[in-house]
Amino acid sequence: MNVSLEWLAELLGRELDAADASHRLAMLGAPVEGIETLNQDLEDVVVGIVEQAGSHPNADRLTLCHVNDGSETREVVCGASNVREGAKYAYAPAGATLPGGLRLSARKIRGVVSHGMLCSPSELGLGSDHEGIMELLTDAEPGTRLLDAMPLKDVRLDLEITPNRPDLLGHRGVARELGAVYGAPVKLPAIPHAPVDGKTARRVESHGVVGGVEVSIEDVGGCPRYMAAAITDVKVGPSPTWLEARLRAVGARPINNVVDATNYILFELNQPMHAFDLDRLRGGKVIVRGAQPRERLRTLDGEDRALDPQMTMICDADGAIAIGGVMGGHESEVTSETTTVLLECAYFDPKRIRRTRQTLKMSTDASYRFERGTDPEGMDDALRRAVALIRAVAGGSEPEAAIDVYPTPFRTRAVFLRPERVEHLLGMRIPVDEIERFLTSLGFAVAPKDGRLHVQVPGWRPDVTREVDLIEEVARLHGYDSFPVELRAFKPSAVPADSREPRRAQLRRVLTGHGLHEARSFPLNHSDRDDAQRLSNPLSAEESCLRSDLMTGLRASAERNWGARERDIRLFELGIVFTATAPGHLPDETERIAAVISGARTPPHWTGSGHASDYDLWDAKALAELTLGVVGNRADLAVSGDRWVVTDGDGRERGWVGPVTADQPAWAAPLIGFELDLDFAHAAHVQYRELPTTPAIERDLALVLPAGVSAADIEASVRSTSGALLESLYIFDEYRGEVVSGRSVAWRLVFRSPGRTLRDTDADGAVDRVLAVLKEQFNVERR
Amino acid sequence: MPDHPLYQQLDELAKAVDTIALADEAELAELRTQLLGRKSGKLTHILRGLRDLDSDARRDVGQRANRLKQQIEAAIAAREEALAVPRMTASDVDLSMAGRRQWQGAIHPVTAVVDEICDIFREIGFTRVTGPEAETEEYNFVKLNIPLDHPAADEHDTFFLDGQAKQPCGEWKAPGRLLLRTHTSPMQARTMERYQPPIRIVVPGQAYRRDPFDPSHSPAFEQIEGLVVDDGVSFVDFKAGIDFFVKRFFSPETEVRFRPSFFPFTEPSAEVDVQCQLCRGSGCSTCKQTGFLEIMGAGMVHPAVFERCGIDAERYTGYAFGMGPHRITMLRHGIPDIRMLYLNDMRFLGQFAL
Numbered sequence A: 001m002n003v004s005l006e007w008l009a010e011l012l013g014r015e016l017d018a019a020d021a022s023h024r025l026a027m028l029g030a031p032v033e034g035i036e037t038l039n040q041d042l043e044d045v046v047v048g049i050v051e052q053a054g055s056h057p058n059a060d061r062l063t064l065c066h067v068n069d070g071s072e073t074r075e076v077v078c079g080a081s082n083v084r085e086g087a088k089y090a091y092a093p094a095g096a097t098l099p100g101g102l103r104l105s106a107r108k109i110r111g112v113v114s115h116g117m118l119c120s121p122s123e124l125g126l127g128s129d130h131e132g133i134m135e136l137l138t139d140a141e142p143g144t145r146l147l148d149a150m151p152l153k154d155v156r157l158d159l160e161i162t163p164n165r166p167d168l169l170g171h172r173g174v175a176r177e178l179g180a181v182y183g184a185p186v187k188l189p190a191i192p193h194a195p196v197d198g199k200t201a202r203r204v205e206s207h208g209v210v211g212g213v214e215v216s217i218e219d220v221g222g223c224p225r226y227m228a229a230a231i232t233d234v235k236v237g238p239s240p241t242w243l244e245a246r247l248r249a250v251g252a253r254p255i256n257n258v259v260d261a262t263n264y265i266l267f268e269l270n271q272p273m274h275a276f277d278l279d280r281l282r283g284g285k286v287i288v289r290g291a292q293p294r295e296r297l298r299t300l301d302g303e304d305r306a307l308d309p310q311m312t313m314i315c316d317a318d319g320a321i322a323i324g325g326v327m328g329g330h331e332s333e334v335t336s337e338t339t340t341v342l343l344e345c346a347y348f349d350p351k352r353i354r355r356t357r358q359t360l361k362m363s364t365d366a367s368y369r370f371e372r373g374t375d376p377e378g379m380d381d382a383l384r385r386a387v388a389l390i391r392a393v394a395g396g397s398e399p400e401a402a403i404d405v406y407p408t409p410f411r412t413r414a415v416f417l418r419p420e421r422v423e424h425l426l427g428m429r430i431p432v433d434e435i436e437r438f439l440t441s442l443g444f445a446v447a448p449k450d451g452r453l454h455v456q457v458p459g460w461r462p463d464v465t466r467e468v469d470l471i472e473e474v475a476r477l478h479g480y481d482s483f484p485v486e487l488r489a490f491k492p493s494a495v496p497a498d499s500r501e502p503r504r505a506q507l508r509r510v511l512t513g514h515g516l517h518e519a520r521s522f523p524l525n526h527s528d529r530d531d532a533q534r535l536s537n538p539l540s541a542e543e544s545c546l547r548s549d550l551m552t553g554l555r556a557s558a559e560r561n562w563g564a565r566e567r568d569i570r571l572f573e574l575g576i577v578f579t580a581t582a583p584g585h586l587p588d589e590t591e592r593i594a595a596v597i598s599g600a601r602t603p604p605h606w607t608g609s610g611h612a613s614d615y616d617l618w619d620a621k622a623l624a625e626l627t628l629g630v631v632g633n634r635a636d637l638a639v640s641g642d643r644w645v646v647t648d649g650d651g652r653e654r655g656w657v658g659p660v661t662a663d664q665p666a667w668a669a670p671l672i673g674f675e676l677d678l679d680f681a682h683a684a685h686v687q688y689r690e691l692p693t694t695p696a697i698e699r700d701l702a703l704v705l706p707a708g709v710s711a712a713d714i715e716a717s718v719r720s721t722s723g724a725l726l727e728s729l730y731i732f733d734e735y736r737g738e739v740v741s742g743r744s745v746a747w748r749l750v751f752r753s754p755g756r757t758l759r760d761t762d763a764d765g766a767v768d769r770v771l772a773v774l775k776e777q778f779n780v781e782r783r
Numbered sequence B: 001m002p003d004h005p006l007y008q009q010l011d012e013l014a015k016a017v018d019t020i021a022l023a024d025e026a027e028l029a030e031l032r033t034q035l036l037g038r039k040s041g042k043l044t045h046i047l048r049g050l051r052d053l054d055s056d057a058r059r060d061v062g063q064r065a066n067r068l069k070q071q072i073e074a075a076i077a078a079r080e081e082a083l084a085v086p087r088m089t090a091s092d093v094d095l096s097m098a099g100r101r102q103w104q105g106a107i108h109p110v111t112a113v114v115d116e117i118c119d120i121f122r123e124i125g126f127t128r129v130t131g132p133e134a135e136t137e138e139y140n141f142v143k144l145n146i147p148l149d150h151p152a153a154d155e156h157d158t159f160f161l162d163g164q165a166k167q168p169c170g171e172w173k174a175p176g177r178l179l180l181r182t183h184t185s186p187m188q189a190r191t192m193e194r195y196q197p198p199i200r201i202v203v204p205g206q207a208y209r210r211d212p213f214d215p216s217h218s219p220a221f222e223q224i225e226g227l228v229v230d231d232g233v234s235f236v237d238f239k240a241g242i243d244f245f246v247k248r249f250f251s252p253e254t255e256v257r258f259r260p261s262f263f264p265f266t267e268p269s270a271e272v273d274v275q276c277q278l279c280r281g282s283g284c285s286t287c288k289q290t291g292f293l294e295i296m297g298a299g300m301v302h303p304a305v306f307e308r309c310g311i312d313a314e315r316y317t318g319y320a321f322g323m324g325p326h327r328i329t330m331l332r333h334g335i336p337d338i339r340m341l342y343l344n345d346m347r348f349l350g351q352f353a354l
């Protein structure tokens, strides 16, 4: 939200330094996102007085003026018709640079040298008027910088206001915060030329008449309080410079004096108001009611809007004229012809405004404030000030007191605060008188009562509803940075740590140790699977489902890497996948691990002439087995087509290892991978096995395997036949050639006995038995 | 048959294999002739003696002799290779050539940051736990004192899950819609419902908001939640805990700043800023000239949250915090775009390998 530093300074009756004020606001909870010095491009413009205005010798429509700039009098040619002798104007001398970067020089206009120019508001970036030059109503001496003579010197602060603090959406609220730390009370500035005959509003319960208009509330829930004042004989026109300057300083566009006055009150007191052209209200009525089915309204922004009964409407006898608290209607808008104004000052229910705003998908300065909660107690003063301001800037009078329809007045909220609770929560003692001082400075009314403080909450603080809210106020004003940083004793957590975390870390260590990078894929994708969990409001079709596997993301990552001409791919990912369950139930979340590898198994090295062999299925199988080893649960890899299916002890499918189909360029190596459920087993500690003290005997067994006999078949048979002496066995070669039919696979068998040194005959006997059984079982013979 | 002298000779020769591994170059040449020499080599001698045996013994000894021959040859080859290494110091080898590397994988930089943060909090007694990413309105909002009909909920632009009634849960009741958690804070409620104080936890995990991708936003992002609940936990303890973390994670000299803020589930609430690590506080474009960077939202647990989670709000107090490891990772490594952290580009990830 934009605030004007000058406006704040005026409310506080003291000068403010932009940097210091910004820092203090940040430390109070309203950080400043931007600081902008306004109208800096008017540095060169000064006050000039036209001492003489004569006709131009060579042009009828030009005036030749003698302009006194404080040091001397210069000839300036002027094209505006409103120039007159004795008046002061914004004068840009030769050499000055104007907003937009135009640099003036003395130049001939129709044969006469003009030393600079008298400027219009548009030329100074101060308004849209480009017809007439800007006459200055100022006491400043000629030669004074325009920035010093007029209220143009200002700094705009862009504040970030949290949704709990609607009061900070107005300058008075921001000033109040600053005042609490600067020790300066807030005082509303006097309105120049304001009338002194303000009247107190008449409180009525359900309806009353003002300016000949009967005002009533039917939708009390949506609008608990509605005030209206009638101002007659106004003259709609441009606002005075000071008012326009205030609005421009906060980035608002001046419209006309009546609308500008209501906006001024909005930005000053955070009370949105709406001005109706009273003569355009039909039937002499204003009714606040819920919208009727299929009712429509053309709002001020020109949109034709469909309404629903949740919305609070302001209506005349014939129908809706405004969406209460959101936007006025086109028909009853104040125009240059308006002479009588009905000024609305209301409180709208925040939740209803929120719903209306969401339904209509529109947010206005008014709805933004009503949604966060305006001050129902400050409406009297706000309306009185608004009437005075309109009368000051647009003339007119208020023949009768405003009407105040307020069926059930809000009760003032009071909260008890225990000083010892302040110490308990904040961890340090803050003296009671200090607490009282803090709260009072923010506008709370504090009275000690039975060892506690009875704190009355002002209407502009809807966020303060319980003791802890007051403790926060104390902490804020004491200053968060003033609390000590002191690490005190603590008890260990009763919540046990997730025992899977060290295993996840171990998996990461193992796989990165094998050269794989850890991937993190975006968890939303597109899926055609029936059990994919879909989103009801996705950002796009490509991100409409929660991922049901990790491989989809890794495959896409591989393809992107190929797209970047990267041939060697080694990625793994640990993550959650989702499966939809019954409607209305949360999806299942399963932890998985997946990996893909492709390309060179090792980095190129000159000893290998730069060539390294590529990853194949056997690398993926080993990585998967390694992973399963860390996970620790029983898992079997069964061959299924061109890949392995991983099953758990109960025979349930828990993953797979094998080739991965992807959209790969011709030069890419095969992509291989795996994806496994991660249900970690209880981590058993390694149990020490005695180291062998006796030598081992090795025997090699090259066998010719007919089609249909697998290595696993052979190994199972060898293990069961060879008995306890077989320590281990492994395949060390496979040979497929024309010489042998089928294939030849060579195992190395290692025999050892812990108790004695084996003799060759022990090993040979075992090998003979193995061969006999293999011959019988599989018709397998030695090569 | 095994007592045939040829068997003894074979056993003798087998012992010679061990001596090969110790031989120098001259000895190796000697051994080669001695064992495998075509004229007088001992193995050659044995093979010649085969013809004196019967067929069974011939086959057996023959196999053994051949196996031994392979072993000897392999041992000699291995020794030759080993002896070749010292020659590397000779002037004809260019030692400036590259060593032989293996692929080295990298932990994802976000994981590394998450682990580091959690490990630091473990030093001051926090245990690390995780929770579900799909949640209910009840846990994501209601129990955390976030009214859905208040502008405070607007920051949580939420992905809802399909297959639910479209009606939001009313004021404070009804189970409400299912959604993807917009923060890791639901684990505050889940933990407090399950455990009695003392509670000290950190909860890393993914959260989701319906913000389109841009350089600093992702619809999914990592978050770390922290929660402390116990007797007598105060604002001073809160500041000390956070300060401990910041000084460990960044550096002992790093300045920490606590600013008042607003979160519905903490009161008092704070934003925590740390001194900008790039400019050391003097102001730069990363910190928008403020010298500080915001790294977490935090505060004292709101009593309304305790009340909704079955914790005695008069007896217990506590603090909670939440921070974004993606953002911290980007700051730490100077990564300009959050999308880099989701693309799994080998060249990018490789930069984080050792």
Ligand SMILES: [Zn+2]
Pocket (backbone or CB within 6 Å): B276, B277, B278, B279, B280, B281, B282, B283, B284, B285, B286, B287, B288, B289, B291, B292
């Ligand atoms: Zn910086």
